[in-house]
Amino acid sequence: MDRIDSKTAGLLRTVADFDPEKFMGAFNIRSNCMSIGRRSTENIKIETKTDAPGLDINIAPGTKGEEVFIPACVTKAGVDDLVYNDFFVGEGADVTVIAGCGIHTETGEPARHSGVHRFFLEKGARVLYVEKHVGTGNEAAKKVIDPQTECYLHEDAYLEMDTSQLGGVSSSVRHTSARLAARAVLVIRERLLTDGNDRAETYFTVTLDGEDSGVNLMSRSVARGDSYQAYQSEIIGNCRCSGHSECDAILSENGRVDASPKLSANSQDAALIHEAAIGKIAGEQIMKLRTLGLTEEEAEAAIIDGFLK
């Protein structure tokens, strides 16, 4: 493995809590458009794509309890990184994938990372996918992260996505789509914090094709400063299935949020629900915490921390 500079090491710790000296499993570290470290294991093979920048990650059927780290870092201004990573998860496997992207720039020039991830889960496979995005360094520099995730779940597969972007990213456009076969389940938890002039757009499309498939989509966000967020979700139920989406947003200062949930039921047996709430922090919540000894500022911070936890 190439020597990891301190900026990259810091980002790796932040986005993936990853220490390559201690971790013994499969990983690939991408830094400024290049792979600077990689390891495959007996069950998890990581190979370079031949037709595009990126990786094929093959997880053998029946692999249990293993983790694979695929973080990406950008530490130079002017970089525009685009990567395609495909995850092929074998039948009955049960693994954790930890991705995430950190951008650190010290000059005023912009930097961007776009990760296109595709998940192919075979029958009965289970995956926990953890993805964290951060931006650090010169606040004036534009830091852009545009993730795309496509998910294909075969029968009885289970995918849990836990994504967070809690500051420092100037602009992000997230596209997530999924198709679910019979009895497959998708759970998505998104946490988002924007501040200053940040802008974040999120688009989810989940198609429930298989009988008794289900999706639970939960988004919690805080829009501070003059930031803007857009949220669009569409759950399409084509059979007996269940779908639930929940979008909660807290507005602070001049933050703005647009939310457009959509449910499409193409079968009488599709049970689809959407819940949404956007608003400022309730005054009574602040007051309760003040009666417990917190200042107004401390109360607001505690409420936001809890909300995004």
Add this chain to the structure above:
Amino acid sequence: MLEIKGVSFTKEDTEILKGVDLTVPDGKLFVLTGPNGGGKTTIAKMIAGIEKPDTGSIILDGEDLVPLDPTERAKKGVSFAFQHPVRFKGFTVRDLLDIAAGRTLSDEELTALLLEVGLSFEQYAGRAVDSHLSGGEIKRIEIASVLVRDSKLMVFDEPEAGIDLWSFNSLIRVFEGIRDRRSATLIIISHQERLLSIADELVLINGGKVAFHGPAERMLPFIMKNDCINCPVDEKGDLIGPDR
């Protein structure tokens, strides 16, 4: 000692408190009762700093609390349990009670605290303080958030509301314990006879004033006999209506 002197308060052209005077000695348990709309909750909010009086003073151990905000009053040892508890998305019961305590509670401390309000650690410590909790459950957590602060002045606004009998009995024992140890001054707003019966003094609030108050053993029979909790009384404390 808590001294409420000449406290008046008008909101949206309605005179809610009309010169309330009340002295609560240290370590006493006072229950404020009386008809709905009489001003009991407003007095409690005045003490906690949620509302501010137009005139008058609220003096705790010689210091006027009126210029202080709710945070400062909490730090001076005032705690308040809301009649209608607030829910928080993202907070667990443990999170809220840690904030209330001002530190991280051990599992043993949390277990004992939750038991005092009739909840089990295993079932509730990790539960979210949101709309999934019933009215009775959130009420008990609200009470716990005050008990854990171990303040010198604790104010409970209708703690009995929404609580089942077993938990209510447990709560009575908690209040009795605090009263017997004289470890804190308690002001409880209640319509519940059992709570009235454990008070050192009962205070009947009506029409924005203290109608009358005195030792519980003397006041309780009178209040219950004349249904003072529900029936209107005049400014002297006399009942209005056919029983007069």
